[in-house]
Amino acid sequence: MAETDPPAPRPASPADYTPMVTEEHAERIRHWHEKAYNSGKAEAGPGRTVTYLGRTLVIPPEVMPITGVSHLLGEAVLAEVHESDRVLDMGTGSGVNAILAASDAADILAVDINPGAVEAARRNAARNGVADRVEVRRSDVFSAVDGEFDLIVFDPPFRWFAPRDRLEAAMTDENYRAMTEFFGAAKRHLTPTGRMLIFFGTSGDLAYLKHLADREGFRTEVVAQEGLEKDGWRVDYFTFRLTQDFPSP
Numbered sequence: 001m002a003e004t005d006p007p008a009p010r011p012a013s014p015a016d017y018t019p020m021v022t023e024e025h026a027e028r029i030r031h032w033h034e035k036a037y038n039s040g041k042a043e044a045g046p047g048r049t050v051t052y053l054g055r056t057l058v059i060p061p062e063v064m065p066i067t068g069v070s071h072l073l074g075e076a077v078l079a080e081v082h083e084s085d086r087v088l089d090m091g092t093g094s095g096v097n098a099i100l101a102a103s104d105a106a107d108i109l110a111v112d113i114n115p116g117a118v119e120a121a122r123r124n125a126a127r128n129g130v131a132d133r134v135e136v137r138r139s140d141v142f143s144a145v146d147g148e149f150d151l152i153v154f155d156p157p158f159r160w161f162a163p164r165d166r167l168e169a170a171m172t173d174e175n176y177r178a179m180t181e182f183f184g185a186a187k188r189h190l191t192p193t194g195r196m197l198i199f200f201g202t203s204g205d206l207a208y209l210k211h212l213a214d215r216e217g218f219r220t221e222v223v224a225q226e227g228l229e230k231d232g233w234r235v236d237y238f239t240f241r242l243t244q245d246f247p248s249p
Helices: 023-043 071-080 096-101 115-127 174-189 206-215
Strands: 048-052 055-059 086-090 107-112 134-138 149-154 190-201 218-230 233-244
Touching (some): 055 096, 071 096, 071 149, 071 190, 071 218, 071 233, 096 107, 096 134, 115 134, 149 174, 174 190, 174 206, 206 218, 206 233
Parallel strands (some): 086 107
16 A cells, blocks of 8 residues: 655644754754754655664665764664564654664564654664564654563654644644644553653753653653764764653552
8 A cells, every 4th residue: 555645733833842952952952853854855756774783774865864963862772672572663763773673683673754754764663573573663753663561772863843744744843833842742642660761851841851851750760871972063973771660548
């Protein structure tokens, strides 16, 4: 069955999200974003073949590419996943983290709202010999996700701006609608001892992500971190491991 364009996201109003960074930081983020977006448009082509953590991936231009800090999440997935885990890769993109999880786990669901990403993830799973372990579905956050998972992996878009096209939609989440919905529903899809690995950085509104995690009662620890210099500013990237913070008896 042919994929159709994704449904338009539900309208988001400015009241849904208020930046928790300073105006100066927000402007710096917009500057970084424009550079990344314009670079991506200039380099767009039929697809890139990359080798990453021992896997070969073909990534079409409308799907988020592998970056120099992607290994912070990929290596954490390899260290965290267990053979018995049922794994959800939320916003799978090229399927990379689902494919890495399939190095040990045999029951993996990978989802993305972008039909181009869904097709790329299916092909990359087959290319790496794990198609029998990885099911790929099109889903707006949890809309097509059923059941509970032992491990959820999420690499959300860092920016809160409205996307202008599919390329930018891989980088942006208007007013953090999807990320907010993700945190609001995550516990319903986690086993009692389930874990989440989430990648984020200060080139997005990190304080807002931490606010959502705290509001929903997750314990958060940093399992990987790397800092880079961008235009004279230090940018820090993190992989967080989240677990459910149950109240004391």
